[in-house]
Amino acid sequence: MGHISRCSPSHKIFLDLSDDLGYSYLGSRTISQDVSSVTGKPQSVARAALNAVGGDQHEACALLMSGLSVAVTGGPCEVASLELGSPAWVGGEGVVSSVGSFAGSFILRFPRYCRERVDLLSLETIEVFMIAASGTQGPHWTTDEELSSPEISAPLDNACLQRKTFKPGPVSFSLEHVELILITVVRNNGSLPPRNSHQSPAPAVDSCQTPNHGPAPSTESRTSGNLAAANLQWIGDLGAGSFGSVHLARTAGGTAVAVKRVRVTSGHEMREVQMLRKASHPNMVKFVDSFSWNSPDGQACVCIVMEYLPENLHTRINGRPLSAWYVRHFSVQLLTAATHLDALQICHRDLKPENILLSQDDVLKVCDFGSAKLLGRGPSCNYVCSRWWRAPELILGARDYRTSVDWWSCGCIIAEMMSGQPLFRGDSSWGQMYAIVRILGTPTQREMQSLVPEQDGQRLAQHFASLVKLRRSGRPWAELLPAFAHLSSSLAIPRKLLTYCPKDRCHPSMLLSAPFLSSRSEVKLPGTSEPKSKRRHQAQHGHLVERNPKRRCLLVSA
Incomplete structure (x- = not known):
């Protein structure tokens, strides 16, 4: 408080x-x-x-x-x-x-x-x-x-x-x-989350909005890949994101698929196809096929066909903490996906709840590889990842970063599952850095040196150097995530991922053996004697069923 x-x-x-x-x-x-x-x-x-x-x-x-x-x-x-x-x-x-x-x-x-x-x-x-x-x-x-x-x-x-x-x-x-x-x-908790810096001002990719019927590509304008594109039944629009728009369609066999339409511009369209093929994994959205298409205005496009999943983690959280059972269940899958991407040296660069899809049997799948990059091929863009889940080194302008920027995003997502709200909610790049410092405290000189790029004279880096000297301590994790204060082992998961120094962030594969995630014992809810598995049918949408009455904590730390 x-x-x-x-x-x-x-x-x-x-x-x-x-x-x-x-x-x-x-x-x-x-x-x-x-x-x-x-x-x-x-x-x-x-x-x-x-x-x-x-x-x-x-x-x-x-x-x-x-x-x-x-x-x-x-x-x-x-x-x-x-x-x-x-x-x-x-x-x-x-x-x-x-x-x-x-x-x-x-x-x-x-x-x-x-x-x-x-x-x-x-x-x-x-x-x-x-x-x-x-x-x-x-x-x-x-x-x-x-x-x-x-x-x-x-x-x-x-x-x-x-x-x-x-x-x-x-x-x-x-x-x-x-x-x-x-x-x-007065807190404005209803604000929309920021988009990836590359995104257009349109709804997020792979969102689970009810499709709006709209014009579909004509049969004559499409050229098919392995999938018979002409046989797709176009149902409506799902949204738009990093490099294109997403539509809902149905195959000749009756299977619903998501079709992402990307304009052919600078190679992003084929890079996403390559990333989806390379990142094939049970916790990644399944790539089905791709084909070319010419829009009515003559613009060449690539259509990427993927499996369709109607729900994402953002809608599952819905502003409330998830139960301990679901936090463990989804965290294990998210960290498994991050481990797989690290092994391939693929940096997703836009992990957030909206880009994490959920199947009907609660299988977690990472989607939207429009910002993903295979590391080791020259300097990387630092103006990536939606702001609230963006690692501090990206905020400060680093161009030589590793997959640890995704691990930071994973820590933000896991903390969000525990609290129901994004942990760091800055309204600008500097405001995001300030929001991080308010919660984690000021970094040490060693941590600052690991974050600030080698180039001198950058405005944010100069402000950050001044901010470091305020020497402010961080807030206790039990206070930040009160719904999980009774499970102290659970608080170690976001804490080990949300560290300033990229090298200090715990590798996702090591976190999978942490007590909270590796324990096979049942998770008991506060004030209950029954294990979570016996009460799963009561956990509507995966949220805590028995928890303290909602507190109107209106005066919170700045």
Whole structure:
């Protein structure tokens, strides 16, 4: 759980922003611009942090990287979790007897009947809920009758619940006529995952959307390979991805197949066919055939025919943690696939839940080899892999990387199965690096040297060098993946894959012998006495059936 606190100079993190050559990254522009660049926060937030700490750029950087969501910068206030039996005001008067609709939220305590102003620094978008005397309302505050207010043992005056949303930056309001203040952080969990950097702005390849009927290639315009292309019954569209579009079709024998249509441009179309042939494995999507086709506008295309699987791991997760049985089952298959690709020296370069298909009997198959490359043939492109699953060396511009970039993606995917949400959710390249540091902590100098390319002068590498010197520790894995905190051996799987140094990432074949994955004993769910195999029919879509009630953890670490 995250926290909010008062700004304090006693927790200084001294930051040396000069490299060994004496080059200073701060000072070339305004201080707020430089603090913003180093921390990844908007310049307005950086400016507010500087104001909160008296203009000291080192303290401002430390504050923005501290993990706080909200800091108290003025007023006789303190912040605590909203819990049953906890004091409602400073001084101990009154206790919380019911949390109402605010389970997991926080309370901003102040002396009862205090009428001073409160000053906060918000590092996230927050909603402030004010329980105020009925008939009084602050400017731009709106009444909220949908949420039930907490109950306090001490009687409250006739009060109503009001709320106001504040964007990141300084927040100030008066306590006039206010009884209680509650704070939550607004999280946008419904955002779409980013695409591979090579992808077009269209739905992901091999997605399991219901096909939309559309025009099919004419029989005359197709030339067949081994498969009788003219006999394919074209059903509809499935989506589009890295280098083409995907369609649903049926063979003369009635078998549903996925047909990926790739425009003939720079050789990507034939490379994908070669990769699919070479990577043949039970945990890879099955290649059926390929044939050429001319589109109505005269563009030459290659059609790649593959087996059709209607579900992928993204839809199976569906925003919720999978059960321990399914995490083990899918992780073993994913790591087996990664081991196979490593043996072939094929780097997939776009592993993510949407590119992992599932059969009806839960066989996992990696698909979409549009970005894949056989290593050892010169420098590789670093602007690959969808951002949330992209290894840090790719973010920092490395061009000489190995299959360990896929192992990082595997760690992200396994953690996502355990939590129900992507672990690192940056909104830009630098934002992704910042998201990784917030969770794993700052890398050591050795780890940094293994990540930064040999070329000097790269902007992200310079910012990263400054960020490293903040020396921030990582968050506990049990806190990151609470649904699996009771299975400590399971947490070792993502932890051993998600390391900064590529050479430190555990080889997938070695992880297959890890206790959590190799154990043949039944996995018991928390609070149950029956093994998972006896309860499998109750695990709808593979999700946890018995787990703690959903917590509204709205205030989480920045």
